[in-house]
Amino acid sequence: MKARMISFNILKEICIQKGYSNLVLQKKLELAQEKDKGFITQIVYGTLQNYRYCRYQWVDFVKKMDHEEIALLLDMSVYQMIFMDKVPSYAIINDAVDIAKKINGRYANLVNAVLHKVDKQKVKEVVGKKEEVLAIKTSHPTWLVNMWIKQYGYDIAEKICFSNLEIKPVTARVNTLKISKQELLEKEPLFQAGNVSEDALIYHGSHLAATSYFKEGFVSIQDEASQMVAYLLDPKPGMRVLDTCSAPGTKATHIAQLMQDEGEILCGDIHEHRVHLIEEGAKRLGITCMKAVVMDATTLENIEGTFDRVLCDVPCSGYGVLANKSDIKYHMESSDMDTLIPLQQKILNCACEKVKQDGVLVYSTCTLNKKENEKQIEAFLSTHEDFILEEQKTIFPFEYQSDGFFMAKLRRK
Numbered sequence: 001m002k003a004r005m006i007s008f009n010i011l012k013e014i015c016i017q018k019g020y021s022n023l024v025l026q027k028k029l030e031l032a033q034e035k036d037k038g039f040i041t042q043i044v045y046g047t048l049q050n051y052r053y054c055r056y057q058w059v060d061f062v063k064k065m066d067h068e069e070i071a072l073l074l075d076m077s078v079y080q081m082i083f084m085d086k087v088p089s090y091a092i093i094n095d096a097v098d099i100a101k102k103i104n105g106r107y108a109n110l111v112n113a114v115l116h117k118v119d120k121q122k123v124k125e126v127v128g129k130k131e132e133v134l135a136i137k138t139s140h141p142t143w144l145v146n147m148w149i150k151q152y153g154y155d156i157a158e159k160i161c162f163s164n165l166e167i168k169p170v171t172a173r174v175n176t177l178k179i180s181k182q183e184l185l186e187k188e189p190l191f192q193a194g195n196v197s198e199d200a201l202i203y204h205g206s207h208l209a210a211t212s213y214f215k216e217g218f219v220s221i222q223d224e225a226s227q228m229v230a231y232l233l234d235p236k237p238g239m240r241v242l243d244t245c246s247a248p249g250t251k252a253t254h255i256a257q258l259m260q261d262e263g264e265i266l267c268g269d270i271h272e273h274r275v276h277l278i279e280e281g282a283k284r285l286g287i288t289c290m291k292a293v294v295m296d297a298t299t300l301e302n303i304e305g306t307f308d309r310v311l312c313d314v315p316c317s318g319y320g321v322l323a324n325k326s327d328i329k330y331h332m333e334s335s336d337m338d339t340l341i342p343l344q345q346k347i348l349n350c351a352c353e354k355v356k357q358d359g360v361l362v363y364s365t366c367t368l369n370k371k372e373n374e375k376q377i378e379a380f381l382s383t384h385e386d387f388i389l390e391e392q393k394t395i396f397p398f399e400y401q402s403d404g405f406f407m408a409k410l411r412r413k
């Protein structure tokens, strides 16, 4: 099958059938020739990242577009015409017409005509209201850009939007239980020290998960901002820790490292299949102090006693990770947070009961939305006089080439 046909099928599965981009891509790339894999990956991620901008380029050339797959095919073709300099337009248009014939022959002439017009037009400048221009140029929903402008101001919103178009580095966390960061840096020149986290390494090679460093448990794959959560929790060897929303266990295994694998970390997640991921991760890293169980953090039934440290890394809208998870960007709706906000509140209210006196509770999200972040903490503090806020911070994705994260450290009086 030709590379563009494979790219189109992948995009169809992600955009129309709502598959996860990384999973669909991994599965469908098996059908592609080795030489085409990079090309297909670029078309898929590039089209997802620039979906609004690409559509803006062609939408005025059709009276009405009533076919979702044809619209997606036009987006994908326009992406290549604008962003992939070395690809000749005639090759893009010929392949698009062939794909259109397979989808529905009636649209082949339209696809041909629209793409020739785009080719002639070159690039159409985005005009309109400032926030709408920003949203289209960087392919974010306008409601999200407006929300960021309202919550953080225009300058920060603009920086977030452009940073979401960047290709972020692959970041690892050294497993200090097996090797020091210095040793690893000396051993492997493809690693470079990270920007903000003490344990972070940027990897300049490809497919880190397939390397012996990963398989033998010397490193985990974890974003740098995400690594800051375990430091904020400040666990010490011998402590008793509860991680209420733990799967796949990335932060829990970091906590275990900071505890020198001494003490007890009770890791829970509501989804049984995800609890197994925690166990697999701990085994790969040689960690023994973690115990993984199915747990509903909104009730915490059968969880005995209190803990020195409690982490609530709650489910969230994920607006901090849009650079790496462009399918979230494509499918997101403002109503997504309506169910999440009460769930987060419930988890926090329940988990706080498990914190020892003078113990620490950390609440974190990978989202940039004050309603899920600062406002949650504010609401919590207004009903829990026995807790004080020691520190809270938002890490923006443009600061350290990382994801966007929020974390708050609360201490029980």
Ligand SMILES: C[S@@+](CC[C@H](N)C(=O)[O-])C[C@H]1O[C@@H](n2cnc3c(N)ncnc32)[C@H](O)[C@@H]1O
Binding pocket: 244, 245, 246, 247, 248, 249, 250, 251, 252, 268, 269, 270, 271, 274, 295, 296, 297, 298, 313, 314, 315, 316
């Ligand atoms: C942001 S992810 C956690 C990531 C994890 N802390 C890590 O670092 O690898 C949120 C997790 O919360 C889990 N979850 C959702 N609702 C839950 C609930 N009521 N109780 C426990 N876990 C829940 C989800 O299955 C998901 O694995």
